[in-house]
Amino acid sequence: MQNWLEFQAVVMAAGKGSRIPEMTATKPKCLLPVGNKPMIYYPLKLLENAGFKETKIIVPDNYASDIQEEIDRLGFEMNLSFVPIPSDEDWGTADSLRHIADYITTDIIVLSCDLITNADLHQVLDVYRKHNASLVSLYFSPTQDEKCDFVIPGPKSKNKIEKDIIGYDSKTSRLLLMASASDFEETMPLSSALLNKCSNLSLCSKLLDAHLYVMKRWLVYYLVKDKNMSTLKGELLPFVVKKQLSKHSVNKNLDEMHLVDDIKPDIFSMSRESDIEYNIRSMSSFGDSADSGEIIKCYACVLDSYVGIRANILHDYCKINKIINKLNIDSGDEKDKISPEAEILSNQLDRDTCFVGPNTKIMEKTSIKNSSIGSRCTINPKTRITDCILMNGVIIEERCVLQNCIVCHDATISAGCELKDCLISGNFKVPSGGKHYNEVLTAMDRLMEI
Incomplete structure (x- = not known):
């Protein structure tokens, strides 16, 4: 097993499961069963299969002992540390990441406890390395293997699925736009800066945002300075994606800026490379150097040959339970589906x-x-x-x-x-x-x- 020294892994498992309240009234979402294992098993297994030896898990304080007890039974070889956050406060994912900022010493990978996929995490990490990206976001394309017809338990109703509009360069995979389809009625304006930036812009509304993000360490520090941001997907990521198109001038007094608590954060100054980082990158022959002079670079990793589902609504929770037996997520280490203790x-x-x-x-x-x-x-x-x-x-x-x-x-x-x-x-x-x-x-x- 390799040890990815350049990354720290964080799994968000403090969500209240507000979209499936009937199932999460007495148990945390991350412990809902998928197949014969709790939901959180699958993102942790994804990290362990990729070679990670330690992971931080954000959990609600009122369920912290229950979650730890359940995960301890799963037999992971990784070192797992549980970080409780207040369950009586409405913290978002950015708030949770800000809470552990002092423990973040490298670039990080953040993923949700409800992500279940048979994808290879190395592909996402390689996109990040190749482009020296500030941020890489994982998306899944709908596949024929993923489709299955079934009736959702409960009253019959039309399922309104929230859609994101993702814009990226079809040749370079540069991520250039993140928006919610519900924010627009009939038309969606596109800025001239966006169109000038990319002549191969692809707009997609059927991609699944996996809520798996690889990001530079400085983005965590930016959250520490900008306490108004509460979520990663809804606030931080669209902001960063938009900022990479903006004109900027770097504040040379970066160290002085960190000493002032109430100063408005300058994202371009915070993203500035140190002298040693610049020298390493400029002398390296690895990766794509076409955009090496840019300070902020966001990329989309779009996978179309894997199954990826976020089990955060009733439809998708049922869906993953219908197909979990076919995914072979344990990579040959699958235990008996029928417990010998039954x-x-x-x-x-x-x-x-x-x-x-x-x-x-x-x-x-x-x-x-x-x-x-x-x-x-x-x-x-x-x-x-x-x-x-x-x-x-x-x-x-x-x-x-x-x-x-x-x-x-x-x-x-x-x-x-x-x-x-x-x-x-x-x-x-x-x-x-x-x-x-x-x-x-x-x-x-x-x-x-x-």
Whole structure:
């Protein structure tokens, strides 16, 4: 295993999962199951496969011990350090990065806990090195292998997917524009500086922003100076991408500027190379020197031969669980999908399409297909489960039929229930004999539409 000494890795795992509240009311988003592992396993495995030996994980203080306990069970060889942030404050990703600025001593790679991909991280890092970039952002193109048809549990509704408009040079991959499609109605103005900068501008609205960014260390220091920025994607990145097109003059008194707390930060001065960095780069024969005189350089790494999904909304969470078995993310180190600590008395469990967690008991006369069963679950006799996700501690009583349902942590499905295309929130108990279709059943003992 190599050690990427030029990078530090940071995984953002403090998100509250506000887009999937029924599933995150009792558990943090990063611990929601995908296949037979918690969601956060996959970005950590991505880093470990790339050779990283240590990673910082930003976690909410109210769930810090739960998250650490769960991750410790996963057996990573990396040194993982957990950094808690206040859960009662509305911190964004930039706030979290600012919080650990004193520990950042190299360039960094930042990624979200909900990113699940079979991509090779080396390709992103090589784009960063080749261009001596200030920032590289990872995007995925839709692929045929990624598409799958399924019904989302809960009330039927049209899924409005947020779209980003990404502009980049199709020849050099220079990232030149980041915007949200919702900010524009019918037309989107383009600046003359942008058009003059690039004659091969490609505008895309179907790329998935992976929320994986490789960036120079000075960008973290810039956040320390500009405390008004709260998010990376929404504020810092569009600002930096836009600034690379601006005319500038470098402030020579950079060291003096750092000593003044209330001075308005000058991004061009903060990005100025030291003398030794300039000499190393100017004498190097590696990389693209066409734009070597520019101070700020942003690039897009667009991958079209890999699957990449962010499981931060219900549609994508269901989607990744449908295809996770095909991604082979463990790179040959895949453990058994059926835990040896599970007690399985049924001979109708499809072991090729199902995941079963430890300390789960599946009784005889049960049929389970294409489903993920968490740990500490109990599945009683005369039950049929198809295309479902059962999280930890779920109890399914006798004579139940579940199809395409998500049953959250510690919920109970009482005897004789028939559920199809439903989402059952954590700690909720479905009364005996209930028949529910396309519903969300909440722990508030009532039905509520998303």
